[in-house]
Amino acid sequence: MYNIMIVEDNLQLQNEIGILLTRNGFKVIKTIEFDKISQLVKDKMPHLILLDINLPYQDGFKLCTEIRSFSAIPIIFITSRDTNVDELMSMTLGGDDFVTKPYNAQILIARINALLKRAYPNENAGEFISYNGVKLNILSSIVEYENKEVELTKNELKILHYLMIHKGKIVSRMDIMEYLWDSAMFVNDNTLTVNITRLRTKFQEIGMGDFIRTKRGQGYII
Known part of the structure; x- marks a missing residue:
């Protein structure tokens, strides 16, 4: 079973995504300690991160850069910011995919599965x-x-x-x-x-x- 970390400060959306992931066979890691995300990634070692851009303490771009300094874990940005500049920044800084809100639930699951399959080819990705x-x-x-x-x-x-x-x-x-x-x-x-x-x-x-x-x-x- 794959572990997916949700880094989203909108708790209602965090819970909605968590329910969606659980229903599709994933184990979910959630947090409200947004000043300790990097350490949590090191401790929990999730298979994939769903990352918002607008976060307390530091934005998702900085957090992505920080995570990339020690891990190649797949990262999907999920954000209401939908400009070409935001998408380009996310890819340039090491993000693997970019999904805008509101998202289609089944398309999000399909993107997650596709990314997991590429990242972990020997585990059949579900x-x-x-x-x-x-x-x-x-x-x-x-x-x-x-x-x-x-x-x-x-x-x-x-x-x-x-x-x-x-x-x-x-x-x-x-x-x-x-x-x-x-x-x-x-x-x-x-x-x-x-x-x-x-x-x-x-x-x-x-x-x-x-x-x-x-x-x-x-x-x-x-």
Whole structure:
């Protein structure tokens, strides 16, 4: 699991980005100690930093320069400053990407994944996720178990991926539907039930029929 640090002094936006990242399988590092960012980077060693430009104590440009003095960690600037000069400055000082607010959630996730894949080529950048012998290939939408495999639909893939990144935890039906809605898929309660049933049927086909369990009145858990 990749660790992503959010350096953003708007706490509401910081929390929104944190929720988005968590829902997409990332571990989030947040802070309000904006005078200690460089030391926090050294201590936590995140895989990627989302960095605002307008910050207390020192702006994101200076902070990027400081981080670049000791680390090549990928940095994406996320800012409301959208001039060509700002974008050029961010690239010149060592930033890897530049995203303006308001951002599209799925485009931001795609940019993060693309940058992680380039920065950590031997770690598949989220191409696979595994648990209890079950391997989900996110790019091909295929589930494998004991040399057997089955192909998933788009909705089935999203649902299973969400359950697997929250493995060992109960996930409510509402959480799953909100996650799919964020991805521009319309999923109502009945549609979710149908997709869960189909997923269970496909797991039975590969010999893993009890992979998704129902917690009555609470949701699902794997």
